[in-house]
Amino acid sequence: MPTRTLLSILILHLSCSLAGAEMYQWVDGKGTVVITDTPPPPSKKRKKVKVYNDGDFAPAPPPQPTPAKRSAKGAAAAEAQPASPKKEHFTGTVEMYVTSWCGYCRRAESYLKSKGIPYVAYDIEKDSAARQRHRELGGNGVPLIIIGSNKMSGFSPETLEYYLNNGR
Numbered sequence: 049m050p051t052r053t054l055l056s057i058l059i060l061h062l063s064c065s066l067a068g069a070e071m072y073q074w075v076d077g078k079g080t081v082v083i084t085d086t087p088p089p090p091s092k093k094r095k096k097v098k099v100y101n102d103g104d105f106a107p108a109p110p111p112q113p114t115p116a117k118r119s120a121k122g123a124a125a126a127e128a129q130p131a132s133p134k135k136e137h138f139t140g141t142v143e144m145y146v147t148s149w150c151g152y153c154r155r156a157e158s159y160l161k162s163k164g165i166p167y168v169a170y171d172i173e174k175d176s177a178a179r180q181r182h183r184e185l186g187g188n189g190v191p192l193i194i195i196g197s198n199k200m201s202g203f204s205p206e207t208l209e210y211y212l213n214n215g216r
Contacts, residue, residue: 138212142167143194145182148174153191156203165212 073083082088142160146153146169153169160167170178172190182192185199193200195211 136214138196138214140166140196142212144169145172145178145185145187145190145192145194147171147190150190152203156191156193156208159203159205159208 071083071085072087073081076082142165144153144156144160144167146157148171157167157169170181172179172182172187182190185192185194187201189201191201191203193203193208195208198211200207200211
């Protein structure tokens with residue numbers, strides 16, 4: 049009986065030590081997936097990961113002030129302030145990365161057409177080069193709208209107008 053108990057303890061101890069082992073997985077030069085308990089050789093290249101900073105994206109548009117009733121004193125003070133400099137309107141062509149089934153994409157295209165704004169739409173499901181550019185631009189969904197140096201994910205008429213009226 050003590051032999052059985054000793055054998056059970058030994059088996060339990062060995063199984064616990066094996067369960068704590070680290071496993072490594074990598075693809076060798078021939079394309080074979082290798083799974084071992086030893087780390088990959090130092091010659092294995094690591095994938096490059098693009099790191100984005102806050103400066104890589106345009107800031108969100110500021111909230112638009114709501115017109116409030118002013119007293120005569122407040123109105124006179126507002127008139128005394130110099131007028132803000134004229135904002136530059138975007139004059140280029142808007143780029144859009146879309147799919148055929150996306151409702152927001154259709155709404156964005158319809159909006160741009162109704163305003164007479166020149167645009168070009170790239171279907172990322174039908175054009176592999178467009179799909180690659182979409183990925184490089186950091187697109188996670190559609191529509192991805194490019195207005196000059198500004199990127200806009202999704203569609204909002206207000207945000208689109210902001211970028212068009214404050215274009216670079």
